[in-house]
Amino acid sequence: TLCPQWPYCRKHCSYCSFNKYVVLAVDEAAVRACLVRETQTLLRLGHVRSVTSVFFGGGTPSLAAPRTIAAVLEAAAEVAYLPAGAEVTLEANPGSDDHARLSGFRAAGVNRLSLGVQVRAAAPSRPILLFPRSPAAIVLHPQSLDDAELRLLGREHTAVEARAAVEAARKLFPGRTSLDLIFGLPGQSQESWARCLEAVLGLCDDHLALYQLTLERGTALEAQVRRGALPEPPEELLADMYLSARATLAAAGFHQYEVSNFARKGARSTHNLSYWRAEQYVGVGPGAHGRFVPWGEGGRQREARVQTPHPDMWMREVRSCGHGTRRRAVLSPLEQLQEVLALGLRTDEGVTQQVSSCRPWAPRGGAAADGRSLAALGTLLPPPEPGGRVRGAGGGERAAGAGLAAAERAVSAGAALRAAVRAQCGAALTFPHRALRCTPAGLPLLDSLLPALLCQLRRRWNAVEEEDGVGRDPR
Structure with missing residues (x-):
C-alpha cells in the first residue's frame, strides 16, 4: 500500500x-x-x-x-x-x-x-x-x-x-x-x-x-x-x-x-x-508513517519509518537525498508479531497461524525467527490439523518446516495458556479452527483485552527463546 x-x-x-x-x-x-x-x-x-x-x-x-x-x-x-x-x-x-x-x-x-x-x-x-x-x-x-x-x-x-x-x-x-x-x-x-x-x-x-x-x-x-x-x-x-x-x-x-x-x-x-493484516505500506510526504523492509539500504527486517513532519524541511531533505525519512526503527520479530495480533484482532478474520507466518516483510532466510513466531503464536491458537501445512516466510519450505515443528512443540504449553486466556477474557474471544478471533461481544472490549494477550505472547516468546538458547527480549 x-x-x-x-x-x-x-x-x-x-x-x-x-x-x-x-x-x-x-x-x-x-x-x-x-x-x-x-x-x-x-x-x-x-x-x-x-x-x-x-x-x-x-x-x-x-x-x-x-x-x-x-x-x-x-x-x-x-x-x-x-x-x-x-x-x-x-x-x-x-x-x-x-x-x-x-x-x-x-x-x-x-x-x-x-x-x-x-x-x-x-x-x-x-x-x-x-x-x-x-x-x-x-x-x-x-x-x-x-x-x-x-x-x-x-x-x-x-x-x-x-x-x-x-x-x-x-x-x-x-x-x-x-x-x-x-x-x-x-x-x-x-x-x-x-x-x-x-x-x-x-x-x-x-x-x-x-x-x-x-x-x-x-x-x-x-x-x-x-x-x-x-x-x-x-x-x-x-x-x-x-x-x-x-x-x-x-x-x-x-x-x-x-x-x-x-x-x-x-x-x-x-x-x-x-493495515489490519499488518501488510507492508510506504508512507510518502510530510509526517507520513510507513512499515516496510528497506532492502535497497541493506535492511533485512521490517522498519517503522516516519517522514519529516514540517513541509519545508521535508522538501529540503527530499531534494538533498531523495526522501525525508526523519525516524526509523527496526522492529524485532516479537514486535512484528505483537502488531499482527493487535491489528488482526480488530477484524472479523482474526489471527491465524497461516496469516501471521506468510508475510512479505519477513526476514529472508529467517527460519529460526519464523519458527519462534509460530511457536509463540501457537500457545494462543488451536494446534494445526494433523498433516496440516503452515506456509513460511516468502513461501520457503525450510522456514515452513521449522515453523511447523516449533509450533508443534508449543501445543502442550499452548493448551494451558489458552485455558488461562479463556478464564481471563471469558466470552470475549473465540478459538475457531486454527484461529483467534474476537466475538461480537468482545470486539468493543478489545483495548481492554490486548494487554493480557500481548503479555501472554511476550512470555511465551521469551520461553521459546530460552528453549532455543536465545537471549530474552525485554519488550
Missing part, C-alpha cells in the same frame, strides 16, 4: 491533532515534485514490485490539484506494477465546488472517495493508541449532519453542504463512496446520535466508518473539556452509542469487518484491510 500525505488544510479543526499546516499560499509545483521523487525513492528502497492500493491522506488532500494526484500515481506506476483496478482512495472535504473537483480527481485516477476530515479515534471505550488507524477509502467525512455539532468540531461546511457532497460523490463513485462518522462529542446525546445515523442511512453508499472522538491533548476541544467549558461524555454513554450503532447498521445490511468499519455488498476497503 502506498500512502501519500498532503499536509495542508484551510483551517485548524478543534479536535484534530494530525500533522497539518495552514498557510497563505502553497507552492504546489514544488510539493508535487517532492512527492513524486520520494514516492519513487521509497518504492525502490523497499524493492516494491506491486502496489495493491493507494490512499491519499492528510491534511486535506482534496485541496491538492488533480494533476498532483495524477503525478503521484504515474510516478508509482513507473517503478512498480499498479494494476488498473487497484483501489485509489482520496479523503475529501465537503465544499461548494464538489462536482467539478471530484470529476477532476476521478480523471486523475481516484476510484474511491472518503469525504470530510481526518479523525484520530478508535473504538469504545477508549482509543487503541498502539497503532495508527486506517482511514476509510475516496473518503467523505461529514462526521455529522448536525450544524451545531459541525460548528463544535470546527468544520467549515454545513449539514446541507455535507449532504450535497455525498450525493455528488455517489454519482461519480457509485458503490465506492465511504462516509466517516464521529460519536461521543461533548454534549451529544444518544438521541441526537440515533438521528444522525438515521439520516446517514438515507444518504450513504455501502461503506461506513464509526469513530469515537478522542480528545487529543493540544487541541482546542480537549482544552475546553479540560477547563470544564464543555462536558466530557460518560463512558457508559459512549459504549451505548457504539453498541446501538452496530445494531442499527446490522439491521440495515452492513457487516462489521473491523472495529470501526462496516460494509455491505462486499464494499470492504482494500486499504483498510492491508
Whole structure:
C-alpha cells in the first residue's frame, strides 16, 4: 500500500491533532515534485514490485490539484506494477465546488472517495493508541449532519453542504463512496446520535466508518473539556452509542469487518484491510508513517519509518537525498508479531497461524525467527490439523518446516495458556479452527483485552527463546 500525505488544510479543526499546516499560499509545483521523487525513492528502497492500493491522506488532500494526484500515481506506476483496478482512495472535504473537483480527481485516477476530515479515534471505550488507524477509502467525512455539532468540531461546511457532497460523490463513485462518522462529542446525546445515523442511512453508499472522538491533548476541544467549558461524555454513554450503532447498521445490511468499519455488498476497503493484516505500506510526504523492509539500504527486517513532519524541511531533505525519512526503527520479530495480533484482532478474520507466518516483510532466510513466531503464536491458537501445512516466510519450505515443528512443540504449553486466556477474557474471544478471533461481544472490549494477550505472547516468546538458547527480549 502506498500512502501519500498532503499536509495542508484551510483551517485548524478543534479536535484534530494530525500533522497539518495552514498557510497563505502553497507552492504546489514544488510539493508535487517532492512527492513524486520520494514516492519513487521509497518504492525502490523497499524493492516494491506491486502496489495493491493507494490512499491519499492528510491534511486535506482534496485541496491538492488533480494533476498532483495524477503525478503521484504515474510516478508509482513507473517503478512498480499498479494494476488498473487497484483501489485509489482520496479523503475529501465537503465544499461548494464538489462536482467539478471530484470529476477532476476521478480523471486523475481516484476510484474511491472518503469525504470530510481526518479523525484520530478508535473504538469504545477508549482509543487503541498502539497503532495508527486506517482511514476509510475516496473518503467523505461529514462526521455529522448536525450544524451545531459541525460548528463544535470546527468544520467549515454545513449539514446541507455535507449532504450535497455525498450525493455528488455517489454519482461519480457509485458503490465506492465511504462516509466517516464521529460519536461521543461533548454534549451529544444518544438521541441526537440515533438521528444522525438515521439520516446517514438515507444518504450513504455501502461503506461506513464509526469513530469515537478522542480528545487529543493540544487541541482546542480537549482544552475546553479540560477547563470544564464543555462536558466530557460518560463512558457508559459512549459504549451505548457504539453498541446501538452496530445494531442499527446490522439491521440495515452492513457487516462489521473491523472495529470501526462496516460494509455491505462486499464494499470492504482494500486499504483498510492491508493495515489490519499488518501488510507492508510506504508512507510518502510530510509526517507520513510507513512499515516496510528497506532492502535497497541493506535492511533485512521490517522498519517503522516516519517522514519529516514540517513541509519545508521535508522538501529540503527530499531534494538533498531523495526522501525525508526523519525516524526509523527496526522492529524485532516479537514486535512484528505483537502488531499482527493487535491489528488482526480488530477484524472479523482474526489471527491465524497461516496469516501471521506468510508475510512479505519477513526476514529472508529467517527460519529460526519464523519458527519462534509460530511457536509463540501457537500457545494462543488451536494446534494445526494433523498433516496440516503452515506456509513460511516468502513461501520457503525450510522456514515452513521449522515453523511447523516449533509450533508443534508449543501445543502442550499452548493448551494451558489458552485455558488461562479463556478464564481471563471469558466470552470475549473465540478459538475457531486454527484461529483467534474476537466475538461480537468482545470486539468493543478489545483495548481492554490486548494487554493480557500481548503479555501472554511476550512470555511465551521469551520461553521459546530460552528453549532455543536465545537471549530474552525485554519488550
